[in-house]
Amino acid sequence: GAVVSQHPSRVICKSGTSVKIECRSLDFQATTMFWYRQFPKQSLMLMATSNEGSKATYEQGVEKDKFLINHASLTLSTLTVTSAHPEDSSFYICSASYVRQGETYEQYFGPGTRLTVT
Amino acid sequence: DAKTTQPPSMDCAEGRAANLPCNHSTISGNEYVYWYRQIHSQGPQYIIHGLKNNETNEMASLIITEDRKSSTLILPHATLRDTAVYYCIVRVRGKTSYDKVIFGPGTSLSVIP
Numbered sequence: 001g002a003v004v005s006q007h008p009s010r011v012i013c014k015s016g017t018s019v020k021i022e023c024r025s026l027d028f029q030a031t032t033m034f035w036y037r038q039f040p041k042q043s044l045m046l047m048a049t050s051n052e053g054s055k056a057t058y059e060q061g062v063e064k065d066k067f068l069i070n071h072a073s074l075t076l077s078t079l080t081v082t083s084a085h086p087e088d089s090s091f092y093i094c095s096a097s098y099v100r101q102g103e104t105y106e107q108y109f110g111p112g113t114r115l116t117v118t
Numbered sequence: 119d120a121k122t123t124q125p126p127s128m129d130c131a132e133g134r135a136a137n138l139p140c141n142h143s144t145i146s147g148n149e150y151v152y153w154y155r156q157i158h159s160q161g162p163q164y165i166i167h168g169l170k171n172n173e174t175n176e177m178a179s180l181i182i183t184e185d186r187k188s189s190t191l192i193l194p195h196a197t198l199r200d201t202a203v204y205y206c207i208v209r210v211r212g213k214t215s216y217d218k219v220i221f222g223p224g225t226s227l228s229v230i231p
Contacts, residue, residue, distance in 0.1 A: 032216045
């Protein structure tokens with residue numbers, strides 16, 4: 001149980017275009033989802049926290065107008081990279097919060113999306 | 119969340135136990151020790167967590183010192199598939215859905231044939 005999927009797994013786009021990445025919780029409802037970015041040989045960096053039906057909370061230094069997050073349902077959050085540039089090329093990973101045993105929340109991670117901007 | 123310190127890299131011979139240390143000297147009383155790993159180009163995978171007692175599951179064992187200032191993740195019989203970056207994280211166990219997981223640099227474990 002507690003499976004998180006991402007689509008697409010890989011995407012290549014041209015500079016200046018926008019690309020949307022989907023994160024789905026397959027067998028549970030996730031009130032909260034998180035988006036991370038990871039550059040080569042670096043650790044995961046939290047970008048934003050998204051709660052269903054409300055605006056996302058962005059970490060310091062993350063441009064909210066560039067990385068649009070929508071969490072319209074309890075099983076789907078999307079990250080749209082607008083006007084992508086080569087420096088946005090990265091590995092994007094989402095996670096979803098799932099309550100275990102009715103009392104504590106744990107995070108389950110998706111497989112990641114590799115974005116390459118040419 | 120308290121910070122952790124891990125060695126940047128370690129090697130382990132295949133079939134031997136891999137012992138990955140983590141220092142968390144500023145851990146608070148209500149913070150848990152979590153371990154995740156990330157195999158290259160995949161999402162992080164939960165391994166184990168504990169508060170103060172030693173824990174064991176099908177993947178690994180977690181040994182936490184009595185003063186809780188450090189811990190060791192043990193992979194009892196390392197295989198090549200255990201080659202990954204291992205992250206030690208201390209955090210309050212989520213009472214709300216928006217409690218974050220913040221990753222440090224981790225330890226890159228290489229299992230050698």
